[in-house]
Amino acid sequence: MGQSAIGTKMITQIGILVHDIEAVSEAYANFFGVDKPAWNWTDTPDKAQTEFLGEPSQARAKLAFIDMDSLQLELIEPDFHPSTWRNYLEEHGEGPHHIAFVIEGMKEKIAIMESKGMKLQQKGEYTGGRYAYFDSIPQLKVLVELLENDK
Template sequence: MDKNILGNNVITQIGILVHDIEKTSQAYADFFGIDKPDWSMTDTADIAQTEYRKQPTQARVKLAFFDMGSLQLELIEPDHNPSTWREYLNEHGEGPHHIAFVINGMKGKVAMMERNQMPLLQKGEYTGGRYAYMDTFNDLKIILELLEND
């Protein structure tokens, strides 16, 4: 296996799948004694250009972010459309979905990971960058998300 595929080892984010973003974000806010963040909806497919298992999808999610020092907790409530979020929530229930790392050179990192039997599950665009979920579950026991900011 290639060494230091990502180019860093700093976890930026932990993504958690939920059925009810309002209820769960309030629970986190109450637990930590902080304000509940507003949730936002990801962009529509024409902007996000989301692909799941190499096929375009209309999938969207509600997102709420908690900045916890150097780490961000991301709560994710998926819609019904095909996505890694929906599949994982249906199969495993609520809980951790991914850990994320900020990287440079998305295409090269995805290609390198795929050469190391860690295939691309889903990718898309967001305002200011792009993401890719890599199937690292066999080796690392969780999905890795690559984030590349412009």
């Protein structure tokens, strides 16, 4: 067996697209017997520097996080600007969007993913780090998100 291309095999997050973050976060809270998570908007475009398919995007989304024992569920309600979230929601409806991994060396990992035929769909910054989504559906049947947190 070889080594992981991205330096880890630990899935840290599953992202789920929703139309109504209030209703779905309430449903998850009831299902798991936890407090309903508060949601927050992603950073503003000037901070997030979001790019979708290589072009600047004003896209934002409401996010709510539910921390489980071994991973985090991320509920995502996108706005209507072009983004991986909006496109996937319109094409596939509500449900799983991505699996995420925490990595180090984002530029290097983007190059590795692209060398494996997984095209960069969207990238941006968040308070404390950066993210990148890849179209890994042909190979892995799910989108992959890489997260790099500042130290």
